Ligand SMILES: Nc1nc2c(c(=O)[nH]1)N[C@H]1C(S)=C(S)[C@@H](COP(=O)(O)OP(=O)(O)OC[C@H]3O[C@@H](n4cnc5c(N)ncnc54)[C@H](O)[C@@H]3O)O[C@H]1N2
């Protein structure tokens with residue numbers, strides 16, 4: 363296992379055989395960011411009736427260019443009377459168009475004289491009319507399976523009167539960190555200790571990717587304790603994520619434990635940062651096979667690897683295409699760099715000016731420099747051994763989840 367594996371090979375190994383988690387029914391009010399398990403079929407036409415797009419006057423277009431008596435007033439929510447030819451109706455935005463009318467003239471274009479309205483000439487049929495079913499037709503697919511419920515999708519469901527939806531259960535993830543030097547915020551730091559950066563950062567990323575973090579713990583810094591903790595985690599999750607302890611030092615117990623009680627599929631990748639990433643499987647005591655993702659301890663390495671590996675894994679577990687792939691865009695580099703033998707994922711800020719997106723790289727790209735991630739919009743991908751000069755086009759992976 364000394365050769366470095368490609369990111370693509372690692373992703374393929376991680377996603378191989380992943381089956382989507384089962385579905386559950388949730389109230390739409392609690393469904394924010396959840397992923398639809400089934401397609402939703404529209405049961406109503408939206409809008410449900412022809413209606414006016416403006417405050418104005420409804421008429422038959424053949425009666426335009428005349429003074430027409432105003433014979434009814436139709437507010438939104440009112441069922442109108444049929445309209446006789448040679449007359450018009452006062453109508454408000456969203457109100458139902460009366461039978462016999464086929465257009466609306468906005469009030470700014472109409473002169474009202476007593477009980478009549480002077481309508482301008484040549485108003486086309488359908489002017490300012492929103493037709494029944496023009497947004498959604500009953501029986502059509504309202505939302506596809508795998509759609510992540512964002513603001514517009516929740517509004518779309520509500521437009522159908524839907525109150526409950528079938529969504530994927532949140533994949534359960536156990537998040538474990540290693541390292542004797544790691545202390546939780548709120549406690550004093552002794553000499554040589556640092557605060558646990560990875561825990562809140564990865565919990566937040568995992569939840570944004572759609573996971574439920576069911577276990578958070580620190581692994582003991584010995585082989586037996588590490589094995590016991592990993593076995594416990596496998597029983598409580600579909601995915602076990604660890605940080606630290608995957609490098610080559612004697613204190614790095616995680617990889618050894620996976621090799622003993624599970625299966626290590628892959629270790630050491632041709633990417634920077636994140637080289638010592640370890641991927642494998644663990645067996646839960648009920649016979650389930652659980653994915654293992656061993657992230658490097660360096661905070662930047664685990665941040666980058668979470669976007670590259672945990673997000674697609676959540677996409678596969680949730681059967682959600684939008685999560686499965688990172689959106690890619692092409693930008694112009696404003697920096698120069700030369701990658702070594704590993705593909706480099708550089709943290710960059712994106713700036714839009716004069717229709718061009720520019721990628722600005724942070725000067726210190728070290729894997730312990732988390733401030734580069736705080737300001738980053740994207741990861742610029744520099745192929746192995748490639749040279750990048752200012753002005754070159756570079757592919758960037760956009761660090762965003764809708
Ligand atoms: N001789 C070699 N040494 C190292 C190699 C190598 O190939 N040969 N690889 C280096 C690379 S690249 C990385 S990345 C790190 C990964 O090491 P580990 O995953 O075993 O992580 P640790 O050694 O436990 O920690 C690395 C670093 O990160 C800090 N850390 C760990 N956990 C946290 C946390 N929860 N919050 C904040 N900071 C954390 C830890 O203190 C270390 O500074 O190995 C290199 N070494």
Ligand code: MOO
Nearest residue numbers: 635636637663729
């Ligand atoms: O691969 Mo390590 O993540 O560069 O620091």
